[in-house]
Amino acid sequence: MSPSGAELLRQVKSQIEEVDPSEVAELIDEGVTVIDVRETEEYAAGHLPGARHVPRSYLESRIEGVVPDRSTQVILYCASGNRSAYGARTLKDELGYEHVRSMTGGITLWKDRGYEVEVPRTLTPEQRERYSRHMLVPEIGIEGQQKLLDAKVLLLGAGGLGSPTALYLAAAGVGTLGIVDDDVVDLSNLQRQVIHSTQRIGIPKVDSAEESIHALNPDVNVVKYQTRIDASNIVEIIEGYDVIVDGVDNFPTRYLLNDASVRLKIPVVSASILGFDGQLSVFKPYEGPCYRCLFREPPPAELAPSCGANGVLGVLPGTMGLLQATEVVKLVVGIGEPAIGRLLLYDALGATLTEVKVHRDPECPICSRDPQDIADEELGVFPDYEAFCAAAG
Amino acid sequence: MATIKIPPVLRASVGGEKEVSASGENVGDVLKDLASTHPATQSQLFSAEGELNRYVNVYLNDEDVRVLDGLATAVGDSDTLVILPAMAGGR
Numbered sequence: 001m002s003p004s005g006a007e008l009l010r011q012v013k014s015q016i017e018e019v020d021p022s023e024v025a026e027l028i029d030e031g032v033t034v035i036d037v038r039e040t041e042e043y044a045a046g047h048l049p050g051a052r053h054v055p056r057s058y059l060e061s062r063i064e065g066v067v068p069d070r071s072t073q074v075i076l077y078c079a080s081g082n083r084s085a086y087g088a089r090t091l092k093d094e095l096g097y098e099h100v101r102s103m104t105g106g107i108t109l110w111k112d113r114g115y116e117v118e119v120p121r122t123l124t125p126e127q128r129e130r131y132s133r134h135m136l137v138p139e140i141g142i143e144g145q146q147k148l149l150d151a152k153v154l155l156l157g158a159g160g161l162g163s164p165t166a167l168y169l170a171a172a173g174v175g176t177l178g179i180v181d182d183d184v185v186d187l188s189n190l191q192r193q194v195i196h197s198t199q200r201i202g203i204p205k206v207d208s209a210e211e212s213i214h215a216l217n218p219d220v221n222v223v224k225y226q227t228r229i230d231a232s233n234i235v236e237i238i239e240g241y242d243v244i245v246d247g248v249d250n251f252p253t254r255y256l257l258n259d260a261s262v263r264l265k266i267p268v269v270s271a272s273i274l275g276f277d278g279q280l281s282v283f284k285p286y287e288g289p290c291y292r293c294l295f296r297e298p299p300p301a302e303l304a305p306s307c308g309a310n311g312v313l314g315v316l317p318g319t320m321g322l323l324q325a326t327e328v329v330k331l332v333v334g335i336g337e338p339a340i341g342r343l344l345l346y347d348a349l350g351a352t353l354t355e356v357k358v359h360r361d362p363e364c365p366i367c368s369r370d371p372q373d374i375a376d377e378e379l380g381v382f383p384d385y386e387a388f389c390a391a392a393g
Numbered sequence: 394m395a396t397i398k399i400p401p402v403l404r405a406s407v408g409g410e411k412e413v414s415a416s417g418e419n420v421g422d423v424l425k426d427l428a429s430t431h432p433a434t435q436s437q438l439f440s441a442e443g444e445l446n447r448y449v450n451v452y453l454n455d456e457d458v459r460v461l462d463g464l465a466t467a468v469g470d471s472d473t474l475v476i477l478p479a480m481a482g483g484r
Contacts, residue, residue, distance in 0.1 A: 294450070
């Protein structure tokens with residue numbers, strides 16, 4: 001005869017290990033993995049500190065994304081300790097997790113004992129739907145999405161690189177996007193600058209970009225800086241941003257940005273493009289090299305095609321800009337291995353990606369020193385490059 | 394013969410090639426061989442004193458030769474040198 005529900009529960013509980021909330025409270029301080037197997041609304045109303053959410057109905061399909069190593073110590077809980085008992089049996093008997101336990105009495109007993117409950121900030125139903133494909137990626141999930149929504153990312157330039165970066169970061173739900181650009185949309189931009197449009201030729205790029213961003217995701221707060229970045233305004237503009245995306249088209253600004261971002265300890269995701277070639281690296285101050293560690297000084301004008309107008313494959317800034325957007329998301333969410341200390345070289349014609357190492361220069365004029373020792377007048381100190389470019393024609 | 398990857402800004406100096414071969418026991422010799430075959434690269438790679446210009450990075454495979462033995466770094470036939478000047482285009 002088949003067992004009753006109550007009998008089945010007794011059987012299951014006899015086959016698994018249970019753990020008292022008092023022990024869980026101690027283990028949480030030691031960093032044990034705690035999984036909440038309740039439904040989404042229950043988790044949103046409050047959960048154990050640091051608990052990850054894997055609803056019981058998705059346990060088999062999603063647990064490996066959250067706990068890839070089967071020898072990890074895992075504690076499951078639910079409201080009263082029943083659903084988590086079934087879940088623990090599944091993990092132990094069917095998926096081979098070696099150290100899995102179910103918390104006795106669930107979060108109800110946990111609260112009765114007076115232990116702390118963390119109430120997560122919740123997403124609106126519209127946000128849940130919009131970002132649902134992020135929620136399904138274990139490395140991002142609701143916590144990662146919340147970090148994206150809280151993030152402030154500054155884009156230097158709404159041109160070739162800035163266009164795709166801005167669109168995808170807006171789509172990904174980055175809460176605040178600052179855009180610095182003093183230019184207006186020109187017909188010759190539209191071969192690659194996909195954030196603008198034929199109807200918006202002649203209007204400022206920051207306004208055009210804002211329109212496209214809001215059409216894609218009205219939640220994004222766009223902060224517009226219709227100006228050229230220089231030594232007098234850079235600190236004021238970049239201060240307070242979490243990540244800066246460097247898509248500028250000239251060396252003086254790249255060096256200026258480097259020096260200011262090192263002083264303010266803001267990571268910069270940097271890319272450059274020319275013809276069919278692209279370069280990308282992430283400069284995270286004091287954790288990896290800075291731009292001056294990579295290129296101590298700029299090349300002379302004849303080796304610096306950025307001085308004048310040069311050709312570029314229209315698709316290339318798309319490729320490089322989206323690699324930048326990917327690095328931004330990784331930095332914000334805190335996942336993967338950002339390209340810190342590495343320079344990626346993309347050759348579109350050959351369809352090859354080459355990687356070289358970039359080391360911190362112990363004699364770097366900027367990042368070998370403490371940030372507070374880098375003075376205002378030192379930011380972006382540079383040969384008189386604009387005069388040099390002008391002289392070179 | 395080692396392989397040298399030529400960056401876009403130097404390609405005009407080597408007849409438009411993306412990769413060329415050059416011989417030499419070490420990085421300095423390989424680059425000098427390149428400069429003798431393609432004289433236009435000489436002033437772009439080396440200063441008047443014969444040092445590698447500070448704005449040009451050279452990698453042996455994936456490692457910056459400045460953290461190896463610089464121009465004296467030994468080069469084998471199967472090695473690739475990557476020449477890399479800074480690039481700033483973004484628009």
